[in-house]
Amino acid sequence: SYELTQPPSVSVSPGQTARITCSGDALPKKYADWYQQKSGQAPVLVIHEDDKRPSGIPERFSGSSSGTLATLTISGAQVEDEADYYCYSTDSSGYHRVFGGGTKLTVL
């Protein structure tokens, strides 16, 4: 089965840039999406199709993808950005749809 690999945790101070990576063999051919999940809440889409930001998501959230690595960047992270972040994509066939294991972002 297909897997997306994320670091379990990332920690930054307020105002610093946080980068969360997602590795997957099919990412050169498939888009990655990113979801933010705060404690006790449903996930929220923050980036789709590698680098597109939905309306209402702050500009400090951006995405990129190169080769087998997709990256979510939070420029000037705020305390309110503390959350679990999940990447999502599919395998090369498009059949296996998977989330990464999630990355806990700590901002303090």
Next chain:
Amino acid sequence: EVQLVESGGGVLRPGGSLRLSCAASGFKFDDYGMSWVRQAPGKGLEWVSGINWNGGSIGYADSVKGRFTISRDNAKNSLYLQMNSLRADDTALYYCAREIAVAGTSWFDRWGQGTLVTVSS
């Protein structure tokens, strides 16, 4: 306002069956694909199953294939998940999510608050 409201969760024994529902409102339901995504307690997200706008294309995660069945009733603006032969590792919060599909890719732009399924002997 887009709303997705899940219902039907509960506590049951291994081997049991359950039907989850998701009531959609605030948008044209039959314009969108839909999915179920689950989250075991303290764990990450897992895509479970998805269905396109008219039910003509359906997919399942390997972990539930042959046991779960997704369906929709566009006249009732509702999504369903029939869960059979339930196991302890099916214990999770089950989310209903709306999909945006464009040119061979899709993403989940709206989520419900989830309904909890607990399988325990």
